Amino acid sequence: MNRLETEFLGFTMKNPITAASGTFGYGEEFRSFYDPSLLGGISSKGLTLFPKEGNSGIRIWETPSGILNSIGLENPSVGRFLEEEYKRMRAIDSLLVVNLGGNTLEEYVEGARLLNEADIDVLELNISCPNVKEGGMAFGVDPKSAEKVTRAVRKATKHKLMVKLSPNVTHIGDMAKACEEAGADAISLINTVQGMAIDVDRKKAVFDQTYAGLSGPAVRPIALRMVHQAAKAVKVPVVGMGGIASYKDALSFLMAGAAAVMIGTGQFVNPYLGKEMVEDLERYCEKENLMNIGEIRGIV
Amino acid sequence: MNRLETEFLGFTMKNPITAASGTFGYGEEFRSFYDPSLLGGISSKGLTLFPKEGNSGIRIWETPSGILNSIGLENPSVGRFLEEEYKRMRAIDSLLVVNLGGNTLEEYVEGARLLNEADIDVLELNISCPNVKEGGMAFGVDPKSAEKVTRAVRKATKHKLMVKLSPNVTHIGDMAKACEEAGADAISLINTVQGMAIDVDRKKAVFDQTYAGLSGPAVRPIALRMVHQAAKAVKVPVVGMGGIASYKDALSFLMAGAAAVMIGTGQFVNPYLGKEMVEDLERYCEKENLMNIGEIRGIV
Amino acid sequence: MAVILENRFLGDEMYLLSAQYEGKAEPGQFFMIRSAGSFPLLSRPLSIFDVQEDSISFLYKVIGEGTKEFSRLSQGMELDLYGPFGKGFDLTPEGLNVALVGGGMGAAPLFYTAKRMRELNPDQEITLYLGFQKENAVVDVFKELNLPLILNFGGYVSEEVDYEKHDVFYTCGPEVMMRRVSSHGKEFGKPVFVSLEKHMACGVGACLGCTCKTKEGNKRVCKEGPVFPGEEVFYE
Amino acid sequence: MAVILENRFLGDEMYLLSAQYEGKAEPGQFFMIRSAGSFPLLSRPLSIFDVQEDSISFLYKVIGEGTKEFSRLSQGMELDLYGPFGKGFDLTPEGLNVALVGGGMGAAPLFYTAKRMRELNPDQEITLYLGFQKENAVVDVFKELNLPLILNFGGYVSEEVDYEKHDVFYTCGPEVMMRRVSSHGKEFGKPVFVSLEKHMACGVGACLGCTCKTKEGNKRVCKEGPVFPGEEVFYE
Numbered sequence A, B: 001m002n003r004l005e006t007e008f009l010g011f012t013m014k015n016p017i018t019a020a021s022g023t024f025g026y027g028e029e030f031r032s033f034y035d036p037s038l039l040g041g042i043s044s045k046g047l048t049l050f051p052k053e054g055n056s057g058i059r060i061w062e063t064p065s066g067i068l069n070s071i072g073l074e075n076p077s078v079g080r081f082l083e084e085e086y087k088r089m090r091a092i093d094s095l096l097v098v099n100l101g102g103n104t105l106e107e108y109v110e111g112a113r114l115l116n117e118a119d120i121d122v123l124e125l126n127i128s129c130p131n132v133k134e135g136g137m138a139f140g141v142d143p144k145s146a147e148k149v150t151r152a153v154r155k156a157t158k159h160k161l162m163v164k165l166s167p168n169v170t171h172i173g174d175m176a177k178a179c180e181e182a183g184a185d186a187i188s189l190i191n192t193v194q195g196m197a198i199d200v201d202r203k204k205a206v207f208d209q210t211y212a213g214l215s216g217p218a219v220r221p222i223a224l225r226m227v228h229q230a231a232k233a234v235k236v237p238v239v240g241m242g243g244i245a246s247y248k249d250a251l252s253f254l255m256a257g258a259a260a261v262m263i264g265t266g267q268f269v270n271p272y273l274g275k276e277m278v279e280d281l282e283r284y285c286e287k288e289n290l291m292n293i294g295e296i297r298g299i300v
Numbered sequence C, D: 001m002a003v004i005l006e007n008r009f010l011g012d013e014m015y016l017l018s019a020q021y022e023g024k025a026e027p028g029q030f031f032m033i034r035s036a037g038s039f040p041l042l043s044r045p046l047s048i049f050d051v052q053e054d055s056i057s058f059l060y061k062v063i064g065e066g067t068k069e070f071s072r073l074s075q076g077m078e079l080d081l082y083g084p085f086g087k088g089f090d091l092t093p094e095g096l097n098v099a100l101v102g103g104g105m106g107a108a109p110l111f112y113t114a115k116r117m118r119e120l121n122p123d124q125e126i127t128l129y130l131g132f133q134k135e136n137a138v139v140d141v142f143k144e145l146n147l148p149l150i151l152n153f154g155g156y157v158s159e160e161v162d163y164e165k166h167d168v169f170y171t172c173g174p175e176v177m178m179r180r181v182s183s184h185g186k187e188f189g190k191p192v193f194v195s196l197e198k199h200m201a202c203g204v205g206a207c208l209g210c211t212c213k214t215k216e217g218n219k220r221v222c223k224e225g226p227v228f229p230g231e232e233v234f235y236e
């Protein structure tokens, strides 16, 4: 048996390394570096019921050990995805996660319904997009709204449901618990941390939307803490991410209780990251005499 | 008139650069690099009513562009401070800020009363220390508790009162407003962001207390966003900090609405930071033809 | 990892860096480049300046921390080169008489473009228009091409161009300049191709950080570009 | 900024780095050191290995990213040196016969300590006990001192020491080793001084990151230390 094989929601992942939503396109973009089917899973760019052009202005800004992004969920819509990118993505032999965003409860539900047609593995509900609001309040920062949208999508989808949490909250454990109670099969976190940059020379906010999302190694200590707290708060599996840039980082998230990890910004630093991490983790298991990587899960 | 002079709570600061609590000892420690009276202000290490030994184990851990610290408010107590460090600190010709921590409401109030004896300029109420809890809930992450402790200390102290906020909350603006309503004369933020590190080789949390506080350039985008939000939420002056490591960083906080800034971790990278920033800001004002640095405040 | 052969200072904060390289690379394409280590976080996009038998070179200007790090490199040190990425200039344009118009570092992709075009069609007529803030040694490097070379220092190179004479225009440089070349070309009913710059994270079309608006909807500068028909991107 | 004169590889990941320096510096004190640039964030504490007329040197081992950066430095490059900080070894100990016991990189402060002690009192009897994992060229550097030198590779150097013969013991190295020297010294009723290592942020007593417990309450390794009487810090 493969030492990295990971049981997750009834699926057998080759390994616990997944590409994070929005950082790996629809699975094909990094192929010039390695075969994406080497990865345990791939999460699609966030999709919405209606196509989105995304935000104007600068979309990427580097910060110390991190990046701020203001992509604004640019995507062709769930429907167009099903006609085009979906087929190429399904052809990759890896856990197929579809990331779903939305502006209203109805959009989420309708998007989820549309995805019932397709043979996807996991629906990742992105309730943490800062631009997505319900009554002025983002779904992802209030346990009651999170519960509501999770419950509605749980009813609408036939797929396994993973809810992706925002780190911009006081009590991450409460958010995780609310989603678990509403029927989430798994929790993933963290999405980006809300941040800001000012172009001092131009005396202006860098981003047209003023605020943007921070990711990358800078946020890793925050992400690790939240994954630890979330894993303690719920029984369903937790998928951890935020600044992972080496196999040791991945190990720390697994030790903190994650069932699997996702890699995002780290791939912009080293496009071979996914492949190298899988190899490094295999070597680690050998060296540490682990029959399976799962043995270290949650030991901290 | 000095272009950097900054009116703050009725005091005239030489410039808007202040040393942040816990990173500059009691004002004398960096003297081998420069005369501390060059700074606009100095905030003391956090003091408590009773002496504290601080936390066991590793206390400092480097992260990408940041540090996690778990000092645990080691301090000699307010009383001992008044006998010893206070005198040396008062002798420095700079705004004297005393940072006050506590375990209970009563401790805060008692500490504030003791400080009435002394000629200090500003009392900085640290309600954001992660180890300080009221009924299991830190004062700094719940607007009601924050309001309560602010109100109580407001009554007890004869000094100007600045409340220092925790970034570990969903709505920083609400926290700032709660403190303003309870009588805070100013708001300072951010304190450290709660984070975690795991020593993968030892398969253990790095810190005996598991979680620790993240500071440094890594958190700057988060801090800047929160300062912007807080400055929009309240009328009282806001003092901004979090990862400031150059005069351009300082400018971005001022442009985001801060009346003054504090420098912490950046001084560990460059011990001359305070002095160099004052010089750089002076040059900036000349170059930009500002009569006073305050002209750029809040322009973003 | 590519071993650095030379990192030559050319004045006015500009450098010509060459490194060992074997492989294909088309004019107008770019590489995502980083000097070893984890700082700065993102790789920096640089256009291909020239390709020789076993080497590739890049012309860059020091702007911020990333290019500052590049300037510290010297012979024998190593570099990570990811690429080549994107779609470059069409080397067999419709029209015999091509103008290549570069402003500042926009000159970078034009050297190899001119060189390859002439190799593919020795009859191709190529005129180079280059604008810089100050005099510098980059100009001397371009002189090696032995092509008509019109220079402008401190002014608007877009206004030096003879829009009547040439059949097609390739341009790279500040957006204002490229917009001018585009609209002049349009006036004369002639095709203009522009090479865009956007902040990039991935370089391979995965992050949507570099999207630009076009007549036909959003396109990714790193994947569908960086070279676009001018009228497609400057259409408002 | 200090200009680097040499960064000599001594085997087993160890280097001897020397840089231009004029100023005072006492044995057992340390500097907070960074290679130019913002990575890594914190400066790294290194003990003074030796001071010569216009230069200072440091002996270090590559452990993580910070020391890795040091190993990449070469002659002519620059270094930020903040210091000297802390309180070092007493150079006029009570007792004529001193043992200096170093484990691994704990050897670093002992070279200059031995050298200065002998300069101050040519009659001082000094024996060096050094323990390393593997053979290396550091040993050759210590041989230049021309002092009795007892070596141990891969074992416990603390157990090589003749606790009867010497009057006072200075030790630096892994904590287990220093604890052993301390307790042996105590058995013989003789004073032991140990040099502690803690993660440091400021190096000047401001952050309280390096606090150690002592019999008389918390002390800062960077300010009151790094050298402490063994019985004061290993008292439990």
Ligand SMILES: Cc1cc2nc3c(=O)[nH]c(=O)nc-3n(C[C@H](O)[C@H](O)[C@H](O)COP(=O)(O)OP(=O)(O)OC[C@H]3O[C@@H](n4cnc5c(N)ncnc54)[C@H](O)[C@@H]3O)c2cc1C
Residues within 6 Å of the ligand: A061, A062, C030, C042, C043, C044, C045, C046, C047, C048, C058, C059, C060, C061, C062, C063, C064, C065, C066, C067, C068, C105, C108, C109, C196, C197, C198, C199, C200, C226
């Ligand atoms: C396709 C393409 C080709 C390019 N070719 C060249 C070339 O051949 N020679 C050359 O000198 N420059 C070229 N540039 C611009 C070059 O990438 C930037 O000057 C460089 O990234 C600046 O990095 P920095 O760290 O020095 O500056 P900083 O301003 O500190 O960089 C901060 C961030 O902004 C990004 N950034 C800043 N300016 C630009 C810019 N103009 N375009 C894209 N991203 C930017 C950086 O990549 C980085 O992520 C090209 C840009 C693109 C998109």
Ligand SMILES: Cc1cc2nc3c(=O)[nH]c(=O)nc-3n(C[C@H](O)[C@H](O)[C@H](O)COP(=O)(O)OP(=O)(O)OC[C@H]3O[C@@H](n4cnc5c(N)ncnc54)[C@H](O)[C@@H]3O)c2cc1C
Residues within 6 Å of the ligand: B061, B062, D030, D042, D043, D044, D045, D046, D047, D048, D058, D059, D060, D061, D062, D063, D064, D065, D066, D067, D068, D105, D108, D109, D196, D197, D198, D199, D200, D226
């Ligand atoms: C007073 C003092 C004097 C020292 N003198 C020497 C010397 O002369 N030669 C030598 O080789 N080493 C010496 N050390 C240890 C040296 O500081 C560490 O090996 C070095 O900081 C490791 O940095 P790194 O980035 O390579 O390792 P990393 O493990 O990546 O460092 C991560 C963080 O932990 C800190 N750290 C890691 N190990 C230590 C340690 N043992 N002590 C303190 N901080 C540590 C680093 O400074 C950094 O902040 C001394 C330490 C102290 C406190």
Ligand SMILES: Cc1cc2nc3c(=O)[nH]c(=O)nc-3n(C[C@H](O)[C@H](O)[C@H](O)COP(=O)(O)O)c2cc1C
Residues within 6 Å of the ligand: A020, A021, A022, A023, A045, A046, A047, A069, A071, A073, A099, A126, A164, A190, A191, A192, A214, A215, A216, A217, A219, A241, A242, A243, A244, A262, A263, A264, A265, A266, C201, C207, C208, C209
């Ligand atoms: C450019 C970019 C685009 C992203 N797009 C999405 C998205 O569409 N949906 C989503 O749930 N998360 C999105 N994210 C968040 C990442 O999936 C991930 O949660 C976050 O970046 C933290 O991980 P990292 O630090 O490893 O990048 C995006 C992140 C980046 C950097």
Ligand SMILES: Cc1cc2nc3c(=O)[nH]c(=O)nc-3n(C[C@H](O)[C@H](O)[C@H](O)COP(=O)(O)O)c2cc1C
Residues within 6 Å of the ligand: B020, B021, B022, B023, B045, B046, B047, B069, B071, B073, B099, B126, B164, B190, B191, B192, B214, B215, B216, B217, B219, B241, B242, B243, B244, B262, B263, B264, B265, B266, D201, D207, D208, D209
């Ligand atoms: C070592 C250390 C000790 C600190 N101690 C205190 C403290 O006692 N009281 C307090 O209010 N903040 C304390 N802080 C928080 C800083 O004052 C500041 O809010 C935080 O570090 C963010 O700023 P920076 O990124 O510039 O360091 C401490 C920070 C550090 C790094």
Ligand code: FES
Residues within 6 Å of the ligand: C199, C200, C201, C202, C203, C204, C205, C206, C207, C208, C209, C210, C211, C220, C221, C222, C223
């Ligand atoms: S840079 Fe990522 S899509 Fe172009």
Ligand code: FES
Residues within 6 Å of the ligand: D199, D200, D201, D202, D203, D204, D205, D206, D207, D208, D209, D210, D211, D220, D221, D222, D223
């Ligand atoms: S390192 Fe800051 S007090 Fe010692």
